[in-house]
Amino acid sequence: MTTIYDIAKKANVSAMTVSRVINNTGRISEATRKNVKKVMEELNYVPNSMARSLVLQKTKILSLLITDITNPFYTTLARGAEDSAKQNGYKLLLGNSDEDYAKEKDYVDMILSTRVDGVLFAPAGDHSLDQLRQLQTHQIPFVLLDREVPELASDMVLGDSKEGARRLVDHLIELGHRRIALINGSMDVSTARLREQGYVEALKLAGIPVDEELMLPLSYRSVDDLQVLDPLLQLSDPPTAIFAANNFIAVGVIKALRAKGISVPEEISIACFDDLGIASELHPFMTVAAQPAYQFGVLGMQLLIEKIEGKTDPQTHRKLILPSELLIRQSTSALK
Amino acid sequence: MTTIYDIAKKANVSAMTVSRVINNTGRISEATRKNVKKVMEELNYVPNSMARSLVLQKTKILSLLITDITNPFYTTLARGAEDSAKQNGYKLLLGNSDEDYAKEKDYVDMILSTRVDGVLFAPAGDHSLDQLRQLQTHQIPFVLLDREVPELASDMVLGDSKEGARRLVDHLIELGHRRIALINGSMDVSTARLREQGYVEALKLAGIPVDEELMLPLSYRSVDDLQVLDPLLQLSDPPTAIFAANNFIAVGVIKALRAKGISVPEEISIACFDDLGIASELHPFMTVAAQPAYQFGVLGMQLLIEKIEGKTDPQTHRKLILPSELLIRQSTSALK
DNA sequence: CAATTTTGGGTTATCGATAACTCCAAAATA
DNA sequence: TATTTTGGAGTTATCGATAACCCAAAATTG
Structure with missing residues (x-):
């Protein structure tokens, strides 16, 4: 894969200049900017987000953990979260715990080692506390979805x-x-x-x-x-x-x-x-x-991103409760 | 976050020794191994996979791109892929193109910059060719799922x-x-x-x-x-x-x-x-x-992993065709 | 008992990108 | 003309981990 050094060499500039062109920082003359961009295209350059994350100490990746990927409630929620993440320039890592604490734990380990910036977390249940404490220990911001966990204060989006x-x-x-x-x-x-x-x-x-x-x-x-x-x-x-x-x-x-x-x-x-x-x-x-499953995703993502970007007071926890709608259809009828 | 250096210092060894304990490589005496492990637990150490990927040149992350996350066919497929990935020690990054080439392209850019090891790709359609050529250019192995793309040779898992x-x-x-x-x-x-x-x-x-x-x-x-x-x-x-x-x-x-x-x-x-x-x-x-949606996921993942781990000849392309099952239910009846 | 292995572990360079600092020449100002 | 700005870069260190190489002490060998 081509790196900024390959580009620097071919464009006869330093790596730093290439970095500046990529990020639109510092002062670069129009001429060299154009030249560097041309070389970048020629070499099919794509920035290495690993390297970038390592120095920036953030990944721009968020994670969504749901408990059942085949349940329409969660897939619709996922779509809301995804749309909202993308709009804010974040990527979304989707995980599925299958209501299983062990899988949930594996997933949290993965999250920690990937150093994601934050997690939208639908807990499998009360024992998810261990996993959530892990996240707290490592200072990974999270927002709970759909389910509350006793003894744990956090931002959350719940149903009624x-x-x-x-x-x-x-x-x-x-x-x-x-x-x-x-x-x-x-x-x-x-x-x-x-x-x-x-x-x-x-x-x-x-x-x-x-x-x-x-x-x-x-x-x-x-x-x-x-x-x-x-x-x-x-x-x-x-x-x-x-x-x-x-x-x-x-x-x-x-x-x-x-x-x-x-x-x-x-x-x-x-x-x-x-x-x-x-x-x-x-x-x-x-x-x-x-x-309102889609809203669960959108609002949860919103809370999470605000938290990550420090737009909110980390002390206060917000708890959104979304109402449900009663849809009376054919599976219920008057007692004979 | 604690790093191997923090551990090294506290355990009075070099960072390399810590790395060796983590990866079970090299020769370490039982005493120091125990000591290092103890310190790792005390400090809640979790390896930084960014740093590791950077030097190893592989991420152990695979990506699954589907075209509709609310469609049971794809969610069931996703579950198969996920189970299979996890079994083989890979993480799965799930993406959703919503049958939209633009979203698909965004997703491929993301894939490239994340340097995933491989992609399970359900193309939105024939114009996905551009995105797939991108992957080829950057030598990211992929397996097509569900849909074929003209002019493109590749491993694939299709239905009949x-x-x-x-x-x-x-x-x-x-x-x-x-x-x-x-x-x-x-x-x-x-x-x-x-x-x-x-x-x-x-x-x-x-x-x-x-x-x-x-x-x-x-x-x-x-x-x-x-x-x-x-x-x-x-x-x-x-x-x-x-x-x-x-x-x-x-x-x-x-x-x-x-x-x-x-x-x-x-x-x-x-x-x-x-x-x-x-x-x-x-x-x-x-x-x-x-x-057999679940099988699509499992088999696709299997092909992909074999490809990545070089267990197959990169020249030959395998094309699995999975039969479907006719389930006659109530929506069809004899013409009157 | 000297020579050779083995054990256990340290040093240094590297992956790709960016922050922080430095530097120089041309333009602007005194 | 002398001096200050400033535009336009380059250098170096760093993020966290591992590969490759190195080396002393202990164990083994003939």
């Missing part, structure tokens, strides 16, 4: 999990349901806890008893076990509606119900958090609390 | 576009359809051309006249224009079936038909290339030619 859950469950209650199950993500994820709170609150306000048997914590990643609902279905007083704490859980639930020959919404109503991307475009079926 | 299309159209013909429309991607994408060929071939073999009026080249990205099908629907002899050249086109078509109150498959049958991710899990509706 509790309120969204409350509204979804309210909707089910208004349809006449009183036996409403909650299929939740793992309880070490903040959103799962909040969605449970919203669920419980809605029930209590409506005077419906909260039945532990109807609450099933699983995982936000796709549930492939077709028997997973059996404990619920075998109850003497089985649920007539299900609130799935995210889109993938809802898909798993639908598959399980289909395997049992139970029809939605005729026999059981379902509603979930997060919209389903093209699935909803293809067939607007699922009643959801849709989050 | 022609055969897959032929089988989908055959299926429609067997159902009795003779007026079958093709809604295609842009004609400067190899898969679009091949899918057209497969379509034409299937019709010809069945003795059905090929009607140019039924062939509509659009874009592989989501089609949002609800009027887009009007020219077809207003024909005196409108189509009774539609072959959509990819999943997003099919979604656009479905939306357009829904807006017109036309029901699928009762009034019009639809089949498309590429499965729809969770959309199909949620509601297995669309008849598709499903490609």
Whole structure:
């Protein structure tokens, strides 16, 4: 690969002059500037960002860590983050933890050794604390996305999990349901806890008893076990509606119900958090609390860049809460 | 950030000794090795991969460029590529061109300046040739994914576009359809051309006249224009079936038909290339030619790594063609 | 026991770029 | 004409890590 030295030699100037032309710094006569630029083109020069980063002590690379690259919520978020990063002259390194702490840790090691300027971090759960402390130790700025981590102050962009859950469950209650199950993500994820709170609150306000048997914590990643609902279905007083704490859980639930020959919404109503991307475009079926995923990415990136470029007070932490939108579709219907 | 020099000083050895401990090279006594490791932990040392890359002349970073991060085909592919990269000790830089040559070019510039060791490249289309020539000029190894580029020899992993299309159209013909429309991607994408060929071939073999009026080249990205099908629907002899050249086109078509109150498959049958991710899990509706997306990623990564590590003859180019699977679901039905 | 290996580790140069400083000649000013 | 500016560069050190070379002390050998 050609370096500034190759160019310097061919253009009969010093390397420093080439560097000045590249960065538009210092004083360079129009003649030599032109000459250097010509030689740069001839030799197909591309600056080596490793070398540059080494001396500048910054990379202009940001990192986005999501927990599931196949989930439309995160891919849409990623697109927002990417657009926003590009606009600000940053590159984006995308990582995927698959809701797995070990993968997350690997990724953080990678981030540290790459010396990225900052990280947009969607934590796998509460135990992500270790990884985040690592980032703090090394003074890598980060912004949390979608999920909060106890004991950790930070800028963050969250959804209104509790309120969204409350509204979804309210909707089910208004349809006449009183036996409403909650299929939740793992309880070490903040959103799962909040969605449970919203669920419980809605029930209590409506005077419906909260039945532990109807609450099933699983995982936000796709549930492939077709028997997973059996404990619920075998109850003497089985649920007539299900609130799935995210889109993938809802898909798993639908598959399980289909395997049992139970029809939605005729026999059981379902509603979930997060919209389903093209699935909803293809067939607007699922009643959801849709989050503004693209905005999550854009705003998170904005907070991060402001933080990096020192435009904000490092002491104060900002917490953006984005509302979700209740989209009532066909997966929920009145109790017969 | 702590460097090997900080460690060297505190451990009372030279920087080189620290480097040797890190890389497990040279001869180090067990005592000093332990001591150095202890100091490394105390100081939270993480190697600076910029500095290392600079001297080693390789980054251990690979890049994956896809054309649509919200398309399940590509996200599944990405997961395959990522898993495979990680297994081989490489990091993955993910990029998204949005089917846009300008974004693609930006991304290639970024790749060049980051000096990645290799690229998995899903080209936006034939004009990606410029970008690929850039990579060649700078001797960055790459493997093409999903799409071929004329005039360019390279390792690649492709689907069987022609055969897959032929089988989908055959299926429609067997159902009795003779007026079958093709809604295609842009004609400067190899898969679009091949899918057209497969379509034409299937019709010809069945003795059905090929009607140019039924062939509509659009874009592989989501089609949002609800009027887009009007020219077809207003024909005196409108189509009774539609072959959509990819999943997003099919979604656009479905939306357009829904807006017109036309029901699928009762009034019009639809089949498309590429499965729809969770959309199909949620509601297995669309008849598709499903490609092994994860395998695209894994195999592409494998070819790339073999190429980088010089395990293959650089002269010969390998072309893997992965078959697709015809999944007959509910969007297609017999002509009445 | 002297000669030779081996062990364990240090020195120096280098990767490609930039910051900070220096330097000189021509132009501007006194 | 003498002196100061200033425009237009060049020199050197540096970022953090590793390759290549070097060297003393300890261990082995005949």
